[in-house]
Amino acid sequence: MKVALVGNPNTGKSSLFNILTGLNQKIGNFPGVTVDKKSGFCKLADNQVVSIIDLPGCYSLYPKTQDEAIVSDILSDKKNEFHPDLVIVVVDVTNLKRNLLLYSQVADLGIPLILALNMNDLAEKEQIAVDADKLSELLGVQVIKISARNNEHIEDLKKAISNAPSFAIHSSAYSIPQSSQNLVDKISHEFDYDNEYASLLLAHQYSAAKHLSKNETDKLDSFIEEQQFHSADQQVEETIWRYTYIDKLIKECVQIAPKPIEPSLTDKIDDVLTHKFWGFAIFFLILLVIFQSVFSWAEYPMALIENLFSWIDEVGHQYLPAGVFADLLLNGILAGLGGVIVFVPQIAILFAFIAILEDTGYMARITFLMDKLMRKVGLSGKSVVPMIGGLACAVPSIMATRNIENWKDRIITIMVTPLISCAARLPVYILLISLVVPDDKVWGFFDLRGLTLLALYILGTVGAVFVAWIMKRLIKGKEASYFIMELPIYRKPRWKNVFLTMFDKVMTFIFEVGKIIIAISIVLWVAASYGPPSRMDSITAKYESPELIDSHSAAELERMESSERLENSYVGILGKTIEPVIRPLGFDWKIGIALITSVAAREVFVGTMATIYSVEGSDDDTANIREIMAAAKDPQTGAKVYTTATAFSLMVFYAFAMQCLSTIAVVKRETNGWKWPAIQFGYMTVMAYLASLIVYQLLR
Structure with a gap:
């Protein structure tokens, strides 16, 4: 049963x-559209499994x-592959009047229903009493009081799902107006609809329906013109009728205790958290706590992961026969994966905090606060939602811009969202910060590393706002923009929900990035292990000479030969070719290789550096990538490669550069062409290069 x-x-x-699905769920997109689809399986008391x-x-x-539009299409079209056998309409029992409007529309489609009165615990606190039995009798459906947050009465809901097929089908509430009856009859007959309200919905929104052919759309056009059907007027009349009907229901089934008119706790908290000064100050402090925690709490699990990969590498070298396969597996794939997986604890902490902010209702307040700032640069608050989502990943955030009706605002939001520092940049930032920024305490819990990480996130946001301000003046458009949103009440975070969100995001990161890392590590290892035969033969001959053998130890010779082979490999030749372009930024040819490979995904930078240094070899075979990079020296000058100037130059480059093929692909899909992705890639690359150049020249 669906x-x-x-x-x-x-x-x-x-x-x-x-709660119903637990970990037995998956997230994807509806076919043909970039709207999230969450699906899963639930086991009922009678061992029946439902989708x-x-x-x-x-x-x-x-x-x-x-x-x-997705919801309307799925529920009104029985031929839709996602059309359900049963609908559970979840309503906020403290906002029953507004929520029942949607319920009454769904009920008129004739699908078997269960009405779930959620947040029953809050209703009791606010002394709102709903007679569920009376409401069930009047509506003709099962009505179940639940509290999803507290996991209360969920078993009752599961029993209701089991009983649903045998429960009497409810009657329709809304009668089709006489003026529209002929049109509804025509549509029902022509399109084989057995529900009159589904036919009426098609008349209202057929122009946006993707499942209709051009012939079907033309036919509906002629029906509408022939019957002189005015959609907007009919919707207003229907909505007024439905609210009149809902008022009668509430009068019979709901009792609300009189209470003095005074600000609620949410209103009192909002007076502080949405204040024009204190709101931003508290938001800044919360960000500082998050980024400090990313460093402080992740040290121990990171050390465990580093030790695990070091142990695997050691066992591999001990038991695998020496040769190409062992070299590829240990110095290529394992080194590349280990370099990135070690940062999973930080990513988990970041996503946990984001989930907590969303669950408590504070994320909506951030959107409200940022709306004021965005209006000053000419964008509406609707642009804030995708940009805040960009803290996690730009790809779903760019998909979310479909909710922005204003074309100009939507294009600008798409163009600037990748500048917001996403989770993929986090491994790069953390690796480089740990190399050059000391963990000196600044004040109590906070240290310089947390402040530096916060500064990088602020830098990306400031860059996005600045570019939006410029584009608002360059891109022409006349549509007015508006922003309406509902601020939920403050609630305690649901820790199970936080865990599920964190788990899902981390698994997505590991498997999606893991596939890219493995592919790039294999290609990179081959390109770093092999080179033009003439060059490789001359290096072999050089290190077989008696003079070198007599003057150096075996370990020194091996390290020197590995380093020279890497420099003369295919990847070394490519790196040396681009080095003159990136040298003014403080980057050597090895960093250049990582810049190229990380166009696929930013976090690939870490895996690339791990693979390159692993192929090259080091004095300490058990050292992790952070220790190897900290000890890296320029062979010509003997100076450290990763100085403060180089590290900050690299961080600023990654703060602005478009290093993500997935983002480029989704921008192309959302804008229906290569024009905007090309402009975006071009301006972000130039911006990253110039900013990096300035930082390096100032700090060197």
Whole structure:
């Protein structure tokens, strides 16, 4: 049985989905559109397994956004592959009047329903009493009181799902107006719809329906013109009728205790957290705590991961027969993977904090605060949501711009979102900060490393705002923009939800990045281990000469030969070719190779450096990538490669550069061409080069 969860945003629908499915879930996209699809499986008390799909939050079946259009299409079209056998409409019982509008529309589609009255614990605190039995009798559906946050009465809901097939089908609430009946009959007959309200929905929104052919759209055009159907007027009349109906329901089934009119706890907290000065100061402090924690809390698990990979490498060298396969496995794949996996604890901590901020309701306040700032550079607050999402990953954030109706605002948001420092930049930042920034305490819990990381995130945000301000003046557009959002009440974070979010993001990072790292590590190892035969033969002859053998130890000879072979390998030749271009930034040819490979994904930089230094060899075979890079020296000058100037120059380069093929691909898809991705890649590369050049020349 296919079960769909439907509800307004902020009703706890996704929390219920997490409880019902646990870890038995997956996230993807609906076919043909960039809207998240969460699906999973739930085991009921009778050992029956049902498929659960969490549909995007929406306020009405008359869509204003891509998310709402998906919900409307799936529920009204029985031929849709995701059309459910049962719908659970999740409503916030403290906001029953507004939430029941969507319920009444879904009910009229004739799909078997369960009404889940969520946040029952909050309703009791606010002395809102809902007679669920009376409501069930009036609606003709099962009505279950639950609290997804506290995991209360979930078993009752599961029993209701089991009983759903045998429960009487509810009656429709809304009657099709006489003026629209002929049109509805025509559509029902022509398109084989057995539900009148589904036919009416098609009449309202057929122009945006992707499943219709041009002939079908033309046919509906003629029907609409012939019947003189005015969609906007009909929607207003229907909405008024539905709210009148809902008012009667609430009068019969809901009792609200009178209470004095005074600011709620949420209002009192908002007076501080959304204050024009203290709001930004507290937000800055929260960011500082997050980035300091990323360093402080991750040290021990990072050391464990480094020791694990060192042990695997040691065992591999001990038991695997020497040869090409062992070299590829240990110096190529293992070194590349180990260099990136070691940063998983930091990424987990970052995503855990983001999940907590979302779960408590504070992320919505950040959006509200940033809206004021964005308006000063000419964008609406709708651009803030994707940009904040960019802290995790630019790809879904750029997909989220589909909710921005204003074309100009949407293009500008797409163009600047990759400047927001994402989780992929975190391994690069942490590696370089740990090389040159001491962990000296600045004040109590905070040290210089946490402050530096915060500064890099602020730098990316300032860069995005600055570019948005310039583009607002360069790109022409006349549409007015607006921003309406609902601020949820503050709640305690649900730790299970936080864990599931963190687990999902970390697994995505490991497997998605892991595939790229393995592929690039193999190619890189081959290119770093082999070179033009003439060069390699001359190096072999050089290190077989008696003079060198007599004057150096075997270990020294091996290290010197490995280093020279790397320099003359295919990857070394490529690095030496681009070195003159990047030398003014303080980068050597090895860093240049990492810049090229990390165009695939930013975090590949770390894996590339690990592979290159592993192929080259070092004095200490058990040293990790951080220790090897800290000890790296320029063969000509003998000076450290990773000086403060070089490290900060590299960090600033990565703060601005477009080093992500996935982002380029999604921008191409969202803008229907290569024009905007080319402009984006070009301006970000120039911006990164110039900023890096300035930083290096100032600090050298």
